[in-house]
Amino acid sequence: MDAPRDPRTAWALPALGALPRTAELEPLVTRVLAPNASGMTLDGTNTYVVGAPGSGQAVLVDPGPDDPGHLAAVQGALSARDARCVAVLVTHHHGDHAEAARPWGAHFGAEVAAGSADVAGPRGRVLDHGDRLRLAGTTIGVVATPGHTGDHLAFRLESGAVLVGDHVLGRGTSVVTYPEGDVVAYLESLRRVHDLGPSALYCGHGPELTEDPGAVLDFYLAHRAFREHQLLTALAEGPATVDELVARIYADVPRALWVPAAMSTRATLAKLRAEDRVEGDTEADGEVRLA
Numbered sequence: 001m002d003a004p005r006d007p008r009t010a011w012a013l014p015a016l017g018a019l020p021r022t023a024e025l026e027p028l029v030t031r032v033l034a035p036n037a038s039g040m041t042l043d044g045t046n047t048y049v050v051g052a053p054g055s056g057q058a059v060l061v062d063p064g065p066d067d068p069g070h071l072a073a074v075q076g077a078l079s080a081r082d083a084r085c086v087a088v089l090v091t092h093h094h095g096d097h098a099e100a101a102r103p104w105g106a107h108f109g110a111e112v113a114a115g116s117a118d119v120a121g122p123r124g125r126v127l128d129h130g131d132r133l134r135l136a137g138t139t140i141g142v143v144a145t146p147g148h149t150g151d152h153l154a155f156r157l158e159s160g161a162v163l164v165g166d167h168v169l170g171r172g173t174s175v176v177t178y179p180e181g182d183v184v185a186y187l188e189s190l191r192r193v194h195d196l197g198p199s200a201l202y203c204g205h206g207p208e209l210t211e212d213p214g215a216v217l218d219f220y221l222a223h224r225a226f227r228e229h230q231l232l233t234a235l236a237e238g239p240a241t242v243d244e245l246v247a248r249i250y251a252d253v254p255r256a257l258w259v260p261a262a263m264s265t266r267a268t269l270a271k272l273r274a275e276d277r278v279e280g281d282t283e284a285d286g287e288v289r290l291a
């Protein structure tokens with residue numbers, strides 16, 4: 001099995017660090033990039049301002065870090081749309097997406113809505129798959145996308161674009177966290193978003209994917225299958241610890257990314273163990289072997 005080819009390598013996407021601070025992606029959506037670039041957050045967190053033009057209202061999706069400069073930029077995007085913020089939606093509980101949700105909800109007098117009560121807060125709203133939110137002159141569909149985290153949601157817009165949080169990234173692939181993440185759920189969630197036939201994917205990090213979103217989702221599915229194949233091939237040569245497996249499989253990846261790589265590896269091993277294909281110590285530092 002060869003490594004699957006990322007279709008985005010042939011697309012003219014902006015280089016890492018070259019995303020504009022604010023960009024209008026379509027009449028419904030303005031993206032504001034937070035100033036929190038890092039190895040894990042790529043260019044930084046994307047905050048989306050969503051609303052029908054002329055409605056005078058907008059929803060924020062993934063406010064991101066509670067940073068005054070970022071708040072000022074978001075306020076600028078709201079003013080440019082002549083809109084006030086009426087709700088704050090959050091894709092998942094990680095701080096780079098959710099930290100500002102409750103403080104900014106209070107600041108704007110807007111309801112916070114998310115997939116978990118921890119993020120929504122005592123006065124917020126917990127969302128379910130299939131909810132249709134009539135907000136800011138438009139309808140936003142709630143799509144459960146567990147995998148990266150247990151509470152992960154995506155939001156489908158009337159235009160057909162889907163705001164995917166960390167389910168799909170604008171560059172590279174996403175991490176299934178461990179122990180919270182779930183590879184089986186993640187694969188189902190990828191298929192679920194694929195089935196929506198999205199016209200565009202607006203990611204939690206990195207550029208918008210508009211050219212062929214289905215091809216990116218196919219690549220993500222093939223990438224997971226390839227990682228699983230690599231693990232099984234490595235274990236066919238004998239038992240190994242997770243660290244040894246990561247050093248072998250991620251040899252071409254910068255060492256700074258070996259921590260999330262180990263998480264993804266443990267999450268994949270948990271799937272293989274549930275399928276009775278591997279056994280041993282997938283949780284700690286002991287050896288794993290083929291079953």
Ligand SMILES: [Zn+2]
Pocket residue numbers: 041045094096097166204205
């Ligand atoms: Zn993130």
